[in-house]
């Protein structure tokens with residue numbers, strides 16, 4: 001464990017990571033591997049900056065929304081400045097003319113409303129002008145999800161990258177059904193930065209690019225994509241995060257005196273949809289391949305976001321207790337006893353501490369403070385001992401992927417560090433505490 005002096009110097013190191021990845025009004029996730037602005041990474045970055053530089057927290061969010069498409073879609077990558085070290089760049093996405101900033105053609109988990117609210121709670125006086133500006137943009141983005149990515153209350157993704165969990169076991173079935181014919185020749189850049197054993201395989205990558213080409217061929221048209229993308233999977237990450245984000249947007253609407261009937265309607269729809277994600281056989285929240293109707297049949301870290309969404313689940317609480325027993329540094333992205341668990345390969349086993357941070361916020365909101373604290377203490381030990389890496393082996397704590405990672409440093413400052421402010425729970429709107 002860290003002593004007081006250690007954690008103060010770790011706080012300094014974390015702030016230095018955020019400063020080092022600052023490109024002027026926005027952050028890159030890490031130098032080299034990810035040289036642009038990523039959508040949900042920026043939400044976490046804002047939460048980190050909010051601990052020591054509130055104006056910079058607001059500019060992170062505002063720069064992110066500078067890339068919003070007229071449709072309301074907020075892209076998963078904004079290519080603010082060219083960088084030949086990254087593939088696939090803007091020319092591969094073919095989105096010219098669709099948005100104000102060169103970008104990808106898909107979105108990412110909508111954490112921004114939640115971090116807007118948490119930033120505002122630290123900055124009530126000066127922050128009002130920022131929430132006034134952000135509110136309509138957040139509303140338009142959430143409306144886009146509800147209109148174009150919602151199937152029976154479940155939010156679906158049209159590309160694995162849209163979920164933020166690129167190569168999770170959840171996609172194995174739907175990805176195997178895709179034949180990536182006719183893709184242009186390409187050279188990966190990620191494996192020049194990181195050991196290939198920690199990254200997705202070539203089979204995955206061929207399909208990622210095939211799906212980008214399909215989206216491009218469809219002109220990134222929302223109706224056509226919902227209709228004809230070969231990959232269409234209802235995702236617990238997206239569904240839970242949007243449900244939570246709508247609750248936070250509702251709180252912002254109340255603060256601003258805005259009419260909130262539309263948001264309340266979305267919350268009801270998503271609460272029903274979230275229940276559909278529950279596999280009746282196991283009681284676990286799982287992805288569903290909308291092409292076949294099949295549940296994915298495995299336990300990933302996405303399922304532990306139920307509390308963050310305001311949904312109680314004794315089965316998941318049992319899974320969390322098992323995860324504490326089975327590994328030193330939970331929550332693994334894939335259950336460690338699953339034959340497909342792969343301790344170092346990206347979303348197929350490693351622990352991602354930003355997922356732990358939001359899981360813990362949910363546990364606190366839903367009345368499980370001890371479990372939240374256990375998760376915080378173990379995550380804090382991991383980061384104190386192994387640094388601010390992208391992700392970690394849940395058994396050994398070995399760091400993996402990119403080093404000096406923005407969201408890892410951010411959640412240290414906002415949540416894991418002993419000097420982080422204690423999260424008091426979502427105060428203005430009580431999430432529904434339904435029992436299973």
Ligand code: GLC
Pocket residue numbers: 029034038039040041163164165166
């Ligand atoms: C990877 C992650 C994704 C993240 C991005 C930038 O693609 O899977 O969630 O947003 O890297 O950090």
